[in-house]
Amino acid sequence: MTYNSADEVCKGSTDILEQQHLYPTEFLNTLNFLGMPPHALKLKKELPIMLLRNVNPSQGLCNGTRLIITDLGQFVIRAQILTGSNVxxxxxxxxxxxxxTQTQWPFVMKRRQFPVKPCYAMTINKSQGQSLNHVGIYLPNPVFSHDQLYVAISQVTSPDGLKILMKEDGSPELKRRTRNIVFKETFDNLT
Structure with missing residues:
Protein backbone atom coordinates (compact mmCIF):
# COMPACT_ATOMS: atom_id res chain seq x y z
CA MET A 1 0.00 0.00 0.00
CA THR A 2 1.29 3.47 -0.84
CA TYR A 3 0.51 6.33 1.54
CA ASN A 4 0.95 9.84 0.13
CA SER A 5 1.70 12.71 2.46
CA ALA A 6 0.05 16.12 2.68
CA ASP A 7 2.82 18.72 2.29
CA GLU A 8 2.72 22.47 2.77
CA VAL A 9 4.98 25.38 3.62
CA CYS A 10 4.64 26.55 7.21
CA LYS A 11 2.95 29.95 6.89
CA GLY A 12 5.07 31.59 9.61
CA SER A 13 8.37 30.61 7.99
CA THR A 14 8.25 33.00 5.02
CA ASP A 15 7.11 36.57 4.35
CA ILE A 16 5.74 35.77 0.90
CA LEU A 17 1.94 35.89 0.75
CA GLU A 18 1.56 33.81 -2.41
CA GLN A 19 3.87 31.00 -1.28
CA GLN A 20 1.66 28.25 -2.76
CA HIS A 21 2.53 29.66 -6.23
CA LEU A 22 6.23 29.87 -5.39
CA TYR A 23 6.38 26.38 -3.80
CA PRO A 24 3.62 24.24 -5.32
CA THR A 25 2.58 20.98 -3.65
CA GLU A 26 4.08 18.94 -6.49
CA PHE A 27 7.50 20.49 -5.75
CA LEU A 28 7.18 19.94 -2.00
CA ASN A 29 6.33 16.27 -2.63
CA THR A 30 9.73 15.76 -4.29
CA LEU A 31 11.68 17.00 -1.26
CA ASN A 32 13.24 14.59 1.24
CA PHE A 33 14.48 15.71 4.63
CA LEU A 34 16.58 13.86 7.18
CA GLY A 35 14.37 12.22 9.81
CA MET A 36 11.19 12.57 7.75
CA PRO A 37 9.30 9.87 5.90
CA PRO A 38 9.09 10.18 2.12
CA HIS A 39 6.06 11.66 0.36
CA ALA A 40 5.09 8.26 -1.09
CA LEU A 41 5.54 5.79 1.77
CA LYS A 42 5.29 2.20 0.48
CA LEU A 43 4.38 -0.32 3.18
CA LYS A 44 3.10 -3.90 3.36
CA LYS A 45 2.16 -6.45 6.00
CA GLU A 46 5.08 -8.02 7.89
CA LEU A 47 7.45 -5.24 6.81
CA PRO A 48 9.92 -4.21 9.54
CA ILE A 49 9.71 -0.45 10.18
CA MET A 50 11.44 2.09 12.41
CA LEU A 51 9.77 5.02 14.16
CA LEU A 52 11.23 8.41 13.24
CA ARG A 53 9.70 10.39 16.14
CA ASN A 54 8.62 9.92 19.75
CA VAL A 55 4.92 9.08 19.41
CA ASN A 56 4.07 7.70 22.88
CA PRO A 57 7.13 6.98 25.07
CA SER A 58 5.02 5.39 27.84
CA GLN A 59 3.92 2.70 25.34
CA GLY A 60 7.49 2.26 24.05
CA LEU A 61 6.88 4.24 20.85
CA CYS A 62 10.11 6.25 20.76
CA ASN A 63 12.44 7.42 18.01
CA GLY A 64 14.35 4.37 16.78
CA THR A 65 11.85 1.74 17.99
CA ARG A 66 11.57 -1.11 15.53
CA LEU A 67 8.20 -2.70 14.77
CA ILE A 68 6.67 -5.15 12.34
CA ILE A 69 3.46 -4.23 10.49
CA THR A 70 0.49 -6.51 11.23
CA ASP A 71 -2.25 -4.51 9.50
CA LEU A 72 -2.55 -1.45 7.26
CA GLY A 73 -5.53 0.85 7.66
CA GLN A 74 -6.50 4.09 6.00
CA PHE A 75 -5.80 6.24 9.08
CA VAL A 76 -3.58 4.04 11.31
CA ILE A 77 -0.97 1.30 11.05
CA ARG A 78 -1.23 -1.65 13.44
CA ALA A 79 2.19 -3.00 14.37
CA GLN A 80 3.93 -5.18 16.92
CA ILE A 81 6.90 -3.81 18.86
CA LEU A 82 10.14 -5.75 18.25
CA THR A 83 12.50 -3.93 20.63
CA GLY A 84 12.67 -2.43 24.10
CA SER A 85 10.70 -3.28 27.22
CA ASN A 86 7.34 -3.52 25.38
CA VAL A 87 8.33 -6.36 23.01
CA THR A 101 14.16 21.24 11.25
CA GLN A 102 17.37 21.47 9.23
CA THR A 103 16.93 22.52 5.65
CA GLN A 104 18.67 24.29 2.81
CA TRP A 105 15.37 25.84 1.72
CA PRO A 106 14.21 29.31 2.84
CA PHE A 107 11.07 27.87 4.47
CA VAL A 108 9.95 25.28 6.98
CA MET A 109 7.94 22.44 5.46
CA LYS A 110 5.09 20.58 7.17
CA ARG A 111 4.45 16.98 6.13
CA ARG A 112 1.49 14.94 7.41
CA GLN A 113 2.52 11.30 7.16
CA PHE A 114 3.09 8.15 9.23
CA PRO A 115 6.33 8.72 11.19
CA VAL A 116 7.98 5.50 9.99
CA LYS A 117 10.48 4.21 7.44
CA PRO A 118 11.13 0.66 6.27
CA CYS A 119 13.95 -0.83 8.35
CA TYR A 120 15.75 -3.55 6.44
CA ALA A 121 19.13 -2.77 7.98
CA MET A 122 20.60 -0.75 10.82
CA THR A 123 23.93 0.66 11.84
CA ILE A 124 26.04 -1.01 14.50
CA ASN A 125 25.24 1.83 16.92
CA LYS A 126 21.47 1.50 16.37
CA SER A 127 21.68 -2.27 16.94
CA GLN A 128 23.18 -1.90 20.41
CA GLY A 129 20.99 -3.56 23.03
CA GLN A 130 19.09 -5.69 20.49
CA SER A 131 18.83 -9.48 20.43
CA LEU A 132 18.35 -10.80 16.91
CA ASN A 133 18.05 -14.33 15.49
CA HIS A 134 19.86 -13.46 12.26
CA VAL A 135 22.62 -10.87 11.88
CA GLY A 136 24.45 -10.07 8.67
CA ILE A 137 27.49 -7.81 9.00
CA TYR A 138 28.84 -6.07 5.92
CA LEU A 139 32.51 -5.10 6.35
CA PRO A 140 33.90 -3.54 3.18
CA ASN A 141 36.70 -2.15 5.42
CA PRO A 142 37.87 -3.11 8.91
CA VAL A 143 35.75 -1.66 11.71
CA PHE A 144 37.30 1.66 12.69
CA SER A 145 36.02 2.32 16.20
CA HIS A 146 36.78 0.92 19.66
CA ASP A 147 34.92 -2.37 20.25
CA GLN A 148 32.43 -1.76 17.44
CA LEU A 149 32.93 -5.23 15.93
CA TYR A 150 32.20 -6.86 19.29
CA VAL A 151 28.93 -4.86 19.56
CA ALA A 152 27.87 -5.98 16.07
CA ILE A 153 28.64 -9.67 16.65
CA SER A 154 27.15 -9.81 20.14
CA GLN A 155 23.64 -8.92 18.90
CA VAL A 156 23.00 -12.42 17.48
CA THR A 157 21.41 -15.06 19.74
CA SER A 158 23.20 -18.03 18.11
CA PRO A 159 26.44 -18.43 16.10
CA ASP A 160 24.39 -20.15 13.37
CA GLY A 161 22.53 -16.88 12.78
CA LEU A 162 25.72 -14.85 12.11
CA LYS A 163 26.99 -14.06 8.61
CA ILE A 164 29.85 -11.67 7.86
CA LEU A 165 30.68 -10.36 4.39
CA MET A 166 34.19 -8.95 4.03
CA LYS A 167 35.87 -7.46 1.01
CA GLU A 168 38.85 -9.47 -0.15
CA ASP A 169 41.89 -7.29 -0.76
CA GLY A 170 44.08 -9.92 -2.40
CA SER A 171 46.13 -10.90 0.66
CA PRO A 172 45.33 -14.52 1.66
CA GLU A 173 45.83 -13.94 5.41
CA LEU A 174 43.05 -11.34 5.58
CA LYS A 175 40.38 -13.28 3.65
CA ARG A 176 38.81 -14.67 6.83
CA ARG A 177 40.00 -12.09 9.34
CA THR A 178 39.41 -8.50 10.31
CA ARG A 179 40.63 -6.36 13.18
CA ASN A 180 38.64 -5.49 16.28
CA ILE A 181 40.18 -2.21 17.39
CA VAL A 182 40.60 -1.96 21.15
CA PHE A 183 42.53 0.92 22.68
CA LYS A 184 44.57 -0.74 25.42
CA GLU A 185 45.46 2.72 26.76
CA THR A 186 41.96 2.85 28.24
CA PHE A 187 42.97 0.23 30.78
CA ASP A 188 46.33 1.83 31.76
CA ASN A 189 45.21 3.94 34.72
CA LEU A 190 42.65 1.57 36.26
CA THR A 191 43.22 0.78 39.94
Missing amino acids: GQTVLIPRITLTS
Whole structure:
Protein backbone atom coordinates (compact mmCIF):
# COMPACT_ATOMS: atom_id res chain seq x y z
CA MET A 1 0.00 0.00 0.00
CA THR A 2 1.29 3.47 -0.84
CA TYR A 3 0.51 6.33 1.54
CA ASN A 4 0.95 9.84 0.13
CA SER A 5 1.70 12.71 2.46
CA ALA A 6 0.05 16.12 2.68
CA ASP A 7 2.82 18.72 2.29
CA GLU A 8 2.72 22.47 2.77
CA VAL A 9 4.98 25.38 3.62
CA CYS A 10 4.64 26.55 7.21
CA LYS A 11 2.95 29.95 6.89
CA GLY A 12 5.07 31.59 9.61
CA SER A 13 8.37 30.61 7.99
CA THR A 14 8.25 33.00 5.02
CA ASP A 15 7.11 36.57 4.35
CA ILE A 16 5.74 35.77 0.90
CA LEU A 17 1.94 35.89 0.75
CA GLU A 18 1.56 33.81 -2.41
CA GLN A 19 3.87 31.00 -1.28
CA GLN A 20 1.66 28.25 -2.76
CA HIS A 21 2.53 29.66 -6.23
CA LEU A 22 6.23 29.87 -5.39
CA TYR A 23 6.38 26.38 -3.80
CA PRO A 24 3.62 24.24 -5.32
CA THR A 25 2.58 20.98 -3.65
CA GLU A 26 4.08 18.94 -6.49
CA PHE A 27 7.50 20.49 -5.75
CA LEU A 28 7.18 19.94 -2.00
CA ASN A 29 6.33 16.27 -2.63
CA THR A 30 9.73 15.76 -4.29
CA LEU A 31 11.68 17.00 -1.26
CA ASN A 32 13.24 14.59 1.24
CA PHE A 33 14.48 15.71 4.63
CA LEU A 34 16.58 13.86 7.18
CA GLY A 35 14.37 12.22 9.81
CA MET A 36 11.19 12.57 7.75
CA PRO A 37 9.30 9.87 5.90
CA PRO A 38 9.09 10.18 2.12
CA HIS A 39 6.06 11.66 0.36
CA ALA A 40 5.09 8.26 -1.09
CA LEU A 41 5.54 5.79 1.77
CA LYS A 42 5.29 2.20 0.48
CA LEU A 43 4.38 -0.32 3.18
CA LYS A 44 3.10 -3.90 3.36
CA LYS A 45 2.16 -6.45 6.00
CA GLU A 46 5.08 -8.02 7.89
CA LEU A 47 7.45 -5.24 6.81
CA PRO A 48 9.92 -4.21 9.54
CA ILE A 49 9.71 -0.45 10.18
CA MET A 50 11.44 2.09 12.41
CA LEU A 51 9.77 5.02 14.16
CA LEU A 52 11.23 8.41 13.24
CA ARG A 53 9.70 10.39 16.14
CA ASN A 54 8.62 9.92 19.75
CA VAL A 55 4.92 9.08 19.41
CA ASN A 56 4.07 7.70 22.88
CA PRO A 57 7.13 6.98 25.07
CA SER A 58 5.02 5.39 27.84
CA GLN A 59 3.92 2.70 25.34
CA GLY A 60 7.49 2.26 24.05
CA LEU A 61 6.88 4.24 20.85
CA CYS A 62 10.11 6.25 20.76
CA ASN A 63 12.44 7.42 18.01
CA GLY A 64 14.35 4.37 16.78
CA THR A 65 11.85 1.74 17.99
CA ARG A 66 11.57 -1.11 15.53
CA LEU A 67 8.20 -2.70 14.77
CA ILE A 68 6.67 -5.15 12.34
CA ILE A 69 3.46 -4.23 10.49
CA THR A 70 0.49 -6.51 11.23
CA ASP A 71 -2.25 -4.51 9.50
CA LEU A 72 -2.55 -1.45 7.26
CA GLY A 73 -5.53 0.85 7.66
CA GLN A 74 -6.50 4.09 6.00
CA PHE A 75 -5.80 6.24 9.08
CA VAL A 76 -3.58 4.04 11.31
CA ILE A 77 -0.97 1.30 11.05
CA ARG A 78 -1.23 -1.65 13.44
CA ALA A 79 2.19 -3.00 14.37
CA GLN A 80 3.93 -5.18 16.92
CA ILE A 81 6.90 -3.81 18.86
CA LEU A 82 10.14 -5.75 18.25
CA THR A 83 12.50 -3.93 20.63
CA GLY A 84 12.67 -2.43 24.10
CA SER A 85 10.70 -3.28 27.22
CA ASN A 86 7.34 -3.52 25.38
CA VAL A 87 8.33 -6.36 23.01
CA GLY A 88 5.31 -8.13 21.54
CA GLN A 89 2.83 -5.37 22.35
CA THR A 90 0.45 -4.40 19.52
CA VAL A 91 0.17 -0.65 18.93
CA LEU A 92 -1.56 1.76 16.54
CA ILE A 93 0.51 4.40 14.76
CA PRO A 94 -1.39 7.44 13.43
CA ARG A 95 -0.36 9.98 10.84
CA ILE A 96 1.20 13.03 12.45
CA THR A 97 2.41 16.40 11.20
CA LEU A 98 6.19 16.56 11.02
CA THR A 99 8.18 19.72 10.37
CA SER A 100 11.59 19.99 8.75
CA THR A 101 14.16 21.24 11.25
CA GLN A 102 17.37 21.47 9.23
CA THR A 103 16.93 22.52 5.65
CA GLN A 104 18.67 24.29 2.81
CA TRP A 105 15.37 25.84 1.72
CA PRO A 106 14.21 29.31 2.84
CA PHE A 107 11.07 27.87 4.47
CA VAL A 108 9.95 25.28 6.98
CA MET A 109 7.94 22.44 5.46
CA LYS A 110 5.09 20.58 7.17
CA ARG A 111 4.45 16.98 6.13
CA ARG A 112 1.49 14.94 7.41
CA GLN A 113 2.52 11.30 7.16
CA PHE A 114 3.09 8.15 9.23
CA PRO A 115 6.33 8.72 11.19
CA VAL A 116 7.98 5.50 9.99
CA LYS A 117 10.48 4.21 7.44
CA PRO A 118 11.13 0.66 6.27
CA CYS A 119 13.95 -0.83 8.35
CA TYR A 120 15.75 -3.55 6.44
CA ALA A 121 19.13 -2.77 7.98
CA MET A 122 20.60 -0.75 10.82
CA THR A 123 23.93 0.66 11.84
CA ILE A 124 26.04 -1.01 14.50
CA ASN A 125 25.24 1.83 16.92
CA LYS A 126 21.47 1.50 16.37
CA SER A 127 21.68 -2.27 16.94
CA GLN A 128 23.18 -1.90 20.41
CA GLY A 129 20.99 -3.56 23.03
CA GLN A 130 19.09 -5.69 20.49
CA SER A 131 18.83 -9.48 20.43
CA LEU A 132 18.35 -10.80 16.91
CA ASN A 133 18.05 -14.33 15.49
CA HIS A 134 19.86 -13.46 12.26
CA VAL A 135 22.62 -10.87 11.88
CA GLY A 136 24.45 -10.07 8.67
CA ILE A 137 27.49 -7.81 9.00
CA TYR A 138 28.84 -6.07 5.92
CA LEU A 139 32.51 -5.10 6.35
CA PRO A 140 33.90 -3.54 3.18
CA ASN A 141 36.70 -2.15 5.42
CA PRO A 142 37.87 -3.11 8.91
CA VAL A 143 35.75 -1.66 11.71
CA PHE A 144 37.30 1.66 12.69
CA SER A 145 36.02 2.32 16.20
CA HIS A 146 36.78 0.92 19.66
CA ASP A 147 34.92 -2.37 20.25
CA GLN A 148 32.43 -1.76 17.44
CA LEU A 149 32.93 -5.23 15.93
CA TYR A 150 32.20 -6.86 19.29
CA VAL A 151 28.93 -4.86 19.56
CA ALA A 152 27.87 -5.98 16.07
CA ILE A 153 28.64 -9.67 16.65
CA SER A 154 27.15 -9.81 20.14
CA GLN A 155 23.64 -8.92 18.90
CA VAL A 156 23.00 -12.42 17.48
CA THR A 157 21.41 -15.06 19.74
CA SER A 158 23.20 -18.03 18.11
CA PRO A 159 26.44 -18.43 16.10
CA ASP A 160 24.39 -20.15 13.37
CA GLY A 161 22.53 -16.88 12.78
CA LEU A 162 25.72 -14.85 12.11
CA LYS A 163 26.99 -14.06 8.61
CA ILE A 164 29.85 -11.67 7.86
CA LEU A 165 30.68 -10.36 4.39
CA MET A 166 34.19 -8.95 4.03
CA LYS A 167 35.87 -7.46 1.01
CA GLU A 168 38.85 -9.47 -0.15
CA ASP A 169 41.89 -7.29 -0.76
CA GLY A 170 44.08 -9.92 -2.40
CA SER A 171 46.13 -10.90 0.66
CA PRO A 172 45.33 -14.52 1.66
CA GLU A 173 45.83 -13.94 5.41
CA LEU A 174 43.05 -11.34 5.58
CA LYS A 175 40.38 -13.28 3.65
CA ARG A 176 38.81 -14.67 6.83
CA ARG A 177 40.00 -12.09 9.34
CA THR A 178 39.41 -8.50 10.31
CA ARG A 179 40.63 -6.36 13.18
CA ASN A 180 38.64 -5.49 16.28
CA ILE A 181 40.18 -2.21 17.39
CA VAL A 182 40.60 -1.96 21.15
CA PHE A 183 42.53 0.92 22.68
CA LYS A 184 44.57 -0.74 25.42
CA GLU A 185 45.46 2.72 26.76
CA THR A 186 41.96 2.85 28.24
CA PHE A 187 42.97 0.23 30.78
CA ASP A 188 46.33 1.83 31.76
CA ASN A 189 45.21 3.94 34.72
CA LEU A 190 42.65 1.57 36.26
CA THR A 191 43.22 0.78 39.94
